Amino acid sequence: MDFKSLPSQYDHAAAQQKWYQFWEERDYFHADPADPREPFVIVIPPPNVTGALHLGHALNNTLQDILIRWKRMSGFNTLWMPGTDHAGIATQAVVERRLLEEEKLSRHDLGRDGLVARIWKWKDQYETRILAQLKQLGCSCDWQRLRFTLDDQCARAVRETFFRLFQDGKIYRGKRLVNWDTFLQTAVSDDEVIRETVKGHFWHFKYPVIDARPGEPEFVTIATTRPETMLGDTAVAVHPDPAAAFDELSSKLREEMLTASEKERAALNEEADSLLARRAAVLPMLEKLRDMAQRGVKLELPLTGRTIPLIADEWAKPELGSGCVKITPAHDANDYEVWQRHSEIGAINILNPDGTLNDSAPEKYRGLKMLKARDAVVADLEAAGLLVEIENREIDLAHSDRSKMPIEPYLADQWFVKMDELAQSAMDAVTDGRVKITPERYAKTYLDWLGEKRDWPVGRQLWWGHRIPVWSKNFSNAAEKANVEEEAVQLAAAEIKDAGATLESNSCFYHYWDPETFAGTAFWCLQNDHANLAAIEKSGYKQEQDVLDTWFSSALWPHSTLGWPEPTPELKRFYPTSVLVTSRDIITLWVARMVLTGLYNMGEVPFREVYIHPKILDSYGETMSKSKGNGVDPLDVIEKFGADALRFGIAYLTTETQDVRLPVEFECPHCGALMNQTKQNRQLPRVKCDKCGEAFRTQWAEKPEDKALPRGAVVSERFELGRNFCNKLWNAARFSLINLEGYEPGPVAANDLTIEDRWLLSRLTTVTDQVTVAQGEYRFADAARGLYDFAWNEFCSFYLEMTKARFSVPEQRLAAQRVLAHALDALLRLLHPIVPFVTEEIWQLLAQVAPVRGIAKPQAAEESVCIAAWPEANRADQDAMIEEQFAVFQAVLGAVREVRSRQNISMKDELNFTVRCSDQAAKLLRPMQPYFTQMARATGTAFGPDAAAPDLSASMTLPGMEVHVDVSRFIDVKAEVARLSKERDQLAQFAKLIDGKLANKGFVDNAPAEVVQQQRDKLAEARGQLASVEAALGKIS
């Protein structure tokens, strides 16, 4: 092949297509459990099938791929298990929203099966897209093992786990106040609730006291932001000891004052004063009310005809509102807690699932939406003369992250998983080091959350998910209860007969009832749909409507994907996995739960290490999201810059801090210019290019005239770094390939190695070491930066420049080629995990000219860099002497170049220079003579202590050296004087600084001798330099 005809710009698009296919065809990504090599396993955090992947996914998966490719090259039996997550609420919400928008249909129009079928279609579409994206990114997953959290294999694992927990008594049914989304008609988790401060009102009402004694208040005033909930009130509370509560507040304030600053103290004082005033104003009344509560006084709940008790509970804060608080256990989390302490008050749910008031509300309000009911209640109370006042106030409004509708707290039946023992086991795994979290600080997040050991509500009122494998039936008296029990015994017997299995292993019965009435509910949990199912359904049991929390199936991911509960060879070989790579926001939701179920089901942690990577934010520090319009699609970046550029950029940015900020730009489809995205323009349907003035459309385009415009991709210039790097590498390779013409493999004897050869091999060893260590510690930025500097500044800027000349010298050419082929080979291996495509492209080209390479023992290179061996750092190649020689050379070269630039001397003009330096330095510099000519068009005419400066010279002083460039033909005296004066001032200042340091007795006495000596040397050095600068100055002026 004629390498000269290769384009000077790397064509990433062609390479990506070609080589990904090549890898897949050869099955490099497939892991065989029979392979005896030590396994290295990662399970992918399964992306939600909600939509396409974003830049965060690109980050997450790039890092995993780097690790996997590196370990694959390092000789591990490598498995990267891919898959996607059904993401219950998120996916159902997206599909339902589209259904409504596009077809004006609700899920009830389609029915359960119809909706689920629709979601499966959606899933297929997006899964395909997600997998394509991962492949374009270069991810080397074992695609033959692709899983989905809702597929049959995962379903089996879910069912098995639920059954075991149920049998174990770790699953129970209870009441729980949930965040009810009235649009989706489902409970959403706390994590899916967004709170926002909005302007609202604070209504004060009074409830009449029944049979108040003389001297006692006839009304109790309460305040609320949600008046309609009063219809569900079951009590009003007052603090049991308001005086003590006030005392406590006061002493807390005093305590704060002790440590407060002047400024704060004023504020605190004011606070203390108002507290005292308040105490004086309300205390007598509150104490009276408290006494009344203890006496068992009842209040009339207006509008309802009900009476409710006045109770004493600490939840009522004497310093807030009226000092009394209405209690609505069914619709407020705190009130719910009060009910737990005072079970006698009961709870009344006044809401229907769709957010309208139900039959528990007075007839007048039934069927009204909450807000309508609010207006009606306020009006009616006002009419009854019970409205005291309306305050304006900022309130926290909760709404659903999924549907964007307001959230109503709502009391519902829920299935729970008992967390005490499970959580403890997961905590122990981290505290005793079986699971290591990096960076370490995140272990705290994990432990704190698990430490609360809050039971896990696992039911979701959705249709998309794993349906809870429990069948239930209600009974309402002792006779029915006895029937149910009798039935259970028979069913169990039938079970044993029909299926030949024991009761314990296949189905599990559980029931609870009210001890007074014997009314209750009976449940069967079935391990699978065995013969008992028909019998159970025949006796009137119905399967639960709810599905399991998505995290329930995600929690099993590391073992369910490997085949659990079957004892598959994969499970034996690949569990536990090696490392989990994920982002910090799901440490609790996902990581902790995987550890706990892994321990429960497998008796072993699911992974040895957890690496938490940063999050990607835009330049305002905001998280990227489609709804903000600042989301960057990895495919746009790949198209513009290439997958390798994206990957390199990501690795380069992945440091240990929490976040990565990325400036976000539109790319003009007309002129290709990048233009900053601002908070304003990122919301527009069309944007005009700053540069060419042409308009283009954004993701918001809806009108036909906007949609007709070409699309402006959203990208980030940050990826230019990676693109430029790949291009640099490409051109270095092109140069190498051109010069490898006529290459023949063969060993290179040590004394055939030139200075630059030995230097490069020495540096290569160091870099190999650095990169290997950095990747092992998840310091991806260090690895990328190390390789970038080495490839660009050492391999290209020095090695290639210096070795160039040898290719035209016949007797040197072959040795030079052999070293070059070897060096390029090593560089490609080191870079491959980060930039797989360009390295493969070059690897294949290199194979055409140099299929056998290596300088000690040439060997045939592997057919793909993907499976090539990871380089080992060869200590013998490290050569401090050579590196020193290079440092001196580079310093002098830099000085000569600077003089040339400063004096504005063209490269066409040759220069002479002398270096006054020690004999030792001279000895290092002399052999470099040809390189000065080659790289700076300059000839060193004298090196050593006696080297004299030419008559008219421009000088640079370096530590231990003076470089004098003969500029008799070119001198720009003014520039030189200016430059020297500046240098003199700097040196003088520096010398003064060190002088001061050394004059400090404390320093000389206390600092280690070597540090003091270092400073003394430095001072001498600086003074020497100063003298020579002054001499040069004197001479020139």
Place this chain on the structure above:
RNA sequence: GGGCGGCUAGCUCAGUUGGUUAGAGCGCUGUGUUCACACCGCAGAGGUCACUGGUUCGAGUCCAGUGUCGCCCACCA
């Protein structure tokens, strides 16, 4: 309210256990294209390391506090 993290060049970020005159990329300035690469080469300018105090011979680095931005958790009827 509790916890975590950031604050270093115009921008985005490095900076190991305290010890040379604090670095990189982009951007900027000057300059250069027959001779791998203008997605390039060569050179340059640019920093009160957020602030205050402390420890130390010595602090970007350690400690305390302040400010500020962000994230997580718990929450004000």
